[in-house]
Amino acid sequence: MPVKQQTKQNAADGVVRFENVGMRYGTGPEVLRDLSFSLGPASFHFLTGPSGAGKSSLLKLLYLARLPSRGLITLFGRDVATIPRRDMPELRREVGVVFQDFRLLNHLSVFDNVALPLRITGLREGTIRKHVIELLTWVGLADNLDARPTTLSGGQQQRVAIARAVISRPRLLLADEPTGNVDDAIAMRLLYLFEELNRLGTTVVIATHNDALVSRFGRPRMELEAGSLKFHGVTAAASSTADSDGSKAEAQSKWPLTLPKLADNLSS
Amino acid sequence: MLNLFAGRFDLPLSRDPSTKLLPWIVGLMVYLATLALAGALSLSGLLADWNQGLSSKITVQVMPLGDETGEETQARVTTAIRTLLITPGIAEAKSIPIAEIAAMLEPWLGTAAHVMELPLPRLIDVTLEEDRSPDIEELSKRLAEKVPGATLDDHQFWRSQLFKLVRSLEVLAALVVGLVALAAIAVVVFATRGGLAVHREIIEVLHLIGAHDEYVADQFQRHVWRNCLRGGGVAGALGVTTLVGLRQLAEQLDPALLPTIEVDPWQWGTLILIPIIASLIAMWTAKRTVMRALARMV
Numbered sequence: 017m018p019v020k021q022q023t024k025q026n027a028a029d030g031v032v033r034f035e036n037v038g039m040r041y042g043t044g045p046e047v048l049r050d051l052s053f054s055l056g057p058a059s060f061h062f063l064t065g066p067s068g069a070g071k072s073s074l075l076k077l078l079y080l081a082r083l084p085s086r087g088l089i090t091l092f093g094r095d096v097a098t099i100p101r102r103d104m105p106e107l108r109r110e111v112g113v114v115f116q117d118f119r120l121l122n123h124l125s126v127f128d129n130v131a132l133p134l135r136i137t138g139l140r141e142g143t144i145r146k147h148v149i150e151l152l153t154w155v156g157l158a159d160n161l162d163a164r165p166t167t168l169s170g171g172q173q174q175r176v177a178i179a180r181a182v183i184s185r186p187r188l189l190l191a192d193e194p195t196g197n198v199d200d201a202i203a204m205r206l207l208y209l210f211e212e213l214n215r216l217g218t219t220v221v222i223a224t225h226n227d228a229l230v231s232r233f234g235r236p237r238m239e240l241e242a243g244s245l246k247f248h249g250v251t252a253a254a255s256s257t258a259d260s261d262g263s264k265a266e267a268q269s270k271w272p273l274t275l276p277k278l279a280d281n282l283s284s
Numbered sequence: 285m286l287n288l289f290a291g292r293f294d295l296p297l298s299r300d301p302s303t304k305l306l307p308w309i310v311g312l313m314v315y316l317a318t319l320a321l322a323g324a325l326s327l328s329g330l331l332a333d334w335n336q337g338l339s340s341k342i343t344v345q346v347m348p349l350g351d352e353t354g355e356e357t358q359a360r361v362t363t364a365i366r367t368l369l370i371t372p373g374i375a376e377a378k379s380i381p382i383a384e385i386a387a388m389l390e391p392w393l394g395t396a397a398h399v400m401e402l403p404l405p406r407l408i409d410v411t412l413e414e415d416r417s418p419d420i421e422e423l424s425k426r427l428a429e430k431v432p433g434a435t436l437d438d439h440q441f442w443r444s445q446l447f448k449l450v451r452s453l454e455v456l457a458a459l460v461v462g463l464v465a466l467a468a469i470a471v472v473v474f475a476t477r478g479g480l481a482v483h484r485e486i487i488e489v490l491h492l493i494g495a496h497d498e499y500v501a502d503q504f505q506r507h508v509w510r511n512c513l514r515g516g517g518v519a520g521a522l523g524v525t526t527l528v529g530l531r532q533l534a535e536q537l538d539p540a541l542l543p544t545i546e547v548d549p550w551q552w553g554t555l556i557l558i559p560i561i562a563s564l565i566a567m568w569t570a571k572r573t574v575m576r577a578l579a580r581m582v
Contacts, residue, residue: 119489
């Protein structure tokens with residue numbers, strides 16, 4: 017079967033592969049030009065660049081909210097342009113997204129928001145309950161299960177958004193300015209959370225323009241400028257500074273890292 | 285599998301102003317449809333009754349001629365009966381007694397004894413054989429030859445006029461039901477489109493976390509089904525109550541003045557099904573509307 021062969025071949029290219037990708041909104045100018053890169057499994061990248069450089073547009077391509085105007089995008093080895101509309105949802109379930117404005121459903125409780133990605137898959141309510149409570153406990157929101165998102169602080173809402181993004185154990189995790197609304201200490205904690213997920217095998221891309229954070233974390237950086245992409249290696253020491261160590265310790269004490277257990281539960 | 289009576293709502297549809305009116309509008313439609321359909325059904329029953337009563341009968345009228353005496357007229361009636369009875373297809377022919385005719389004319393002519401002496405037309409009640417009817421035209425001609433002044437009425441004119449009237453009323457009722465259904469469908473389409481527009485962002489989030497179109501459509505479907513069933517159920521009950529009330533009013537009148545308007549048990553069943561059928565149509569409409577709209581989204 018040629019299709020299978022193609023899938024196998026593409027799987028070697030990693031989680032994401034872009035080839036001469038261009039994107040424009042309607043008939044406007046191209047906001048992304050000639051992007052060619054690939055992201056391997058369990059890689060971790062920051063996506064940086066000035067405002068309006070196209071970071072959000074690139075993320076939209078990655079979470080399948082838009083299709084490219086030209087070029088080839090493969091996600092988990094599948095050419096996104098040829099995926100029938102019917103099969104899109106299954107592919108989207110492999111991608112977790114923390115939106116810049118969270119996009120929580122304000123009429124639903126925290127619990128229901130996080131449960132949503134599992135509910136749409138038709139999982140049994142008992143199983144859903146167990147996983148959601150475990151994850152919300154893990155992100156420190158066990159006491160807010162029934163709260164509406166609007167009654168929470170920005171940082172808490174962000175954690176709900178993150179919990180929703182990771183509850184179904186996506187293979188690709190995208191975050192758009194996840195540190196935008198929170199102070200540095202919380203930002204560091206969130207990044208450690210992403211690192212933890214990355215260690216479990218999730219490919220992570222974080223869009224940010226917080227350069228200090230990027231350099232402190234020492235992860236490869238993709239820099240978008242005027243629609244074109246440049247790759248940078250690790251620009252600062254990957255090892256922790258005193259500052260981030262403190263945050264890390266705090267993060268771990270606050271959120272007992274039982275995620276491996278959660279992962280086991282979800283995959284079983 | 286779509287669960288019509290349970291399940292969660294991820295879209296706050298019940299708060300939409302566009303869908304809040306849905307039970308009321310659908311209720312109104314169901315009420316109108318119930319009355320129109322009940323009207324059509326009882327008219328059909330009435331027509332069938334009349335038709336049955338008239339189709340097996342013909343009436344022959346023998347008019348008194350000039351200064352003819354009663355006996356002479358009666359003799360012509362006897363000739364007419366004899367002519368009728370030798371015609372194939374006629375089961376029975378009997379003269380209606382003069383006293384009965386006088387009784388029928390009583391409201392106009394009074395009860396005086398001399399009414400009997402007036403030159404009253406004589407009537408012959410003819411019953412046709414069930415499976416074989418005579419050639420009415422030929423019979424009419426033959427009768428007129430043998431018995432001057434005899435005319436034959438097979439009620440055909442009356443029957444065809446009645447038939448036309450009732451059929452027109454039935455078509456009208458069907459038209460009302462059809463228009464009501466179209467209006468209800470339009471209401472559901474607009475309410476659903478309104479809901480889609482209001483909740484566009486939520487639907488987009490549902491899509492992005494991997495919900496199928498059916499998952500979103502299911503929310504609308506169940507919402508529309510419940511609301512229509514609620515409004516339609518109440519309206520259907522009101523419709524049936526109205527009909528029962530009308531029937532009771534009709535029964536208080538002199539039954540001789542009104543033909544009986546009856547609704548069969550199975551016809552009652554049809555009326556009770558209206559809200560359910562309406563809700564199913566509404567649900568299907570909502571699904572189609574949502575699926576078509578979502579197909580245009582990425």
